[in-house]
Each structure stands twice: as structure tokens, then as C-alpha cells.
Amino acid sequence: MSMTQNVVGLHRGSVDEDIKTFIGKFQSQHTRKSYERSIRNFFMWYRNKDIEQLTIEDIKIRNTDMVRYQTYLKEHEVDYANVTVNNYIEAVQSLYEFFEINEYPVKSKHLKIDILSNDSEHAGALYLHEAEQMAELVLEDRKQGQEKSAFIRMAYTTSFRKSTLQGLKWTDIKPNISSSYYEVSVVGKGGKKHVVPISTDLYNELLKIKTFKYYQKYEDGRIFHLTDKTIRLMLESLKKQLGILPERNVVFHSFRNVAAGFGTLEEAKKHLNHSNISTTETYYRHINEDLSNSISLRIEDKIDNSILEQLTKDELIRILMNQDYGVVSQIKRDAQDVVNNKEGEVNN
Incomplete structure (x- = not known):
């Protein structure tokens, strides 16, 4: 009798029943779903089979x-x-430990591999004014300057990943029929559709790419044709021009995180297309971390409100414009509301 036949005799259920028993032992429904998805994806890659087969x-x-x-x-x-x-890999490794304990003909040590470094804060912070400067500077490039500039603008405006931007097609952008902006539709992680609006101005910058002679050779419908090497060299050159130090660890993914400095945590979660707000919080906290404004310091900071009256209008504006981008954006919206209300009172 073969070893395989002996092993089969040890199991009352089929392989998929034992996998489902393994998944079912976790109390958290979220963990069960996550493990099942990871295990199904692995065996579809490994054997091109559903676990039931x-x-x-x-x-x-x-x-x-x-x-x-x-x-x-x-x-x-x-x-x-x-x-x-x-x-994803940990879920499969855990399953094989379960297999070994239950006397399947496997050794869980065969699945031990080096784990990847935690890159949750791998991309260093990049700020809006720096991203805007980069988009302006790269326009001067004689080769694909317009395309590079539009690529950077799309990166920090939409927060799409590099691979998503590289695969973006003209057909993915449609005008919004009721407003003066365009909607960019992509498929994000987990196959989720993600729609992000862009301004008419940005769309017109994209259209300019088509006017260059070199672009006429492309017939694949894609907007951008920048290789990974071109993007890497472009970013390295721009960082040198702006004096961005290596220890800041600014990488292309840093463009995606620019938006984390705007709006509320919920708004950032929606914009970044995160399924879990705890993921967004990692980026949001990293971008907005400023210990000089911590509660422990502010509680001791007793400055009378009259100090504001000692400043000129220009001094006040300068202070406001130096605040966090999200704060400035909110102040501008509030100011617009005040102006609109004034105009309404005059008209009435």
C-alpha cells in the first residue's frame, strides 16, 4: 500500500472539508474571510483549482x-x-501547519521564507508645493516633458498607483454630464471600481500629450508610455533639483500620499480607495504628524486672543497660508461661504 493510500485512510473528510475546518476555527469573521480568500487565491495560482477540487x-x-x-x-x-x-503568505503557511498536525504528507517548514520588510511607512512624506514644483520643472525636459508633467499631476491629484497610471487609457476618462469636470474610472485592489474626478484644466494637460510627434506612433489607447526606468530617473533628478535629502525617503508612492494631508480621515479613506480605515490612518498620521502641535504642549500654551489684533492683514494671511494644506483648504471654503453670504445680502 502506498504512502498516499495510508494517508487517505487517516482522513474522514476531503481536503476542502479540512481546509474549511481550519478556516472555521477562527472566531473573527473578518479573519475567516481573509484567510479563505488568501488560500483560494494561492491554490488558484499554484494548481489552477478551487479548493473544492x-x-x-x-x-x-x-x-x-x-x-x-x-x-x-x-x-x-x-x-x-x-x-x-x-x-497572504502567512495564511497559507498557517494552513500547512494545520495539514502537518493532521498527518498530511507535507512539512510546514518547506513554506518558511523570508518575510518582506514592513513598508507601511516606507514612502517618505512629500508635500503639495513640492509635487507642484516637480510638475513644473519636468516640463523643461526635452524628451516627454509634457507627458512626465501630466503623469506627476495625475499621481498627486488622483492618488493612483504607478502601475494604475501606466495602464490608464483614454477611454477610462469621461466628462461628467452635469458638472465641469471629468471622471477617471479604474479598477483598484480587490477588483473594486474606483472613480476619481479631475479638473478640466488637468484633462487639457493630458490632451496636450497627443500633439507631440513621438506620440503618434502609439496605437494602444494608453495615455502614458513612461517606463519604470524613466520614472525612476525622472524622480531622482527632480529630488536633486529641489534639494530633497535621501533620508526623507521620497519615492514615487509618496505622490499617492500627498492627498492624505487634505480633508478628514474619512475623505482620505475614500480618495485612497482603502477598504479599512486603519490603513488610511497609517498614511494620514504619518503625513500629518507634527509633535510641535501636540496636546501636551498646547495645554501649556496660554496666548491671549488679542495677539491677533496686533497683526496686519498681510501678516495674518501669511500665517494662514503657512498652515497645513487641509486647514488652508477649509479656511478658503469658509471664506468663500462668507463672501457668498455677503453677496446674497446685497442682492436681497
């Missing part, structure tokens, strides 16, 4: 298979964060 032969695995799977996830077009890749 798996046999004992299908679950045999080598260490090199897990290394290949990790590489597959790292290079995936969805652009998974390292922490996400680690979570």
Missing part, C-alpha cells in the same frame, strides 16, 4: 514554490504593499 497530491509543495509565489505577489499589477504580501 483539491486532492492530497495537489497540496504537496516545495520551498521554491513559496518563493515563486512571493515573487508573483510582489510583482503583481495590483502593486500589493509588503505587509499585504506577508499576510
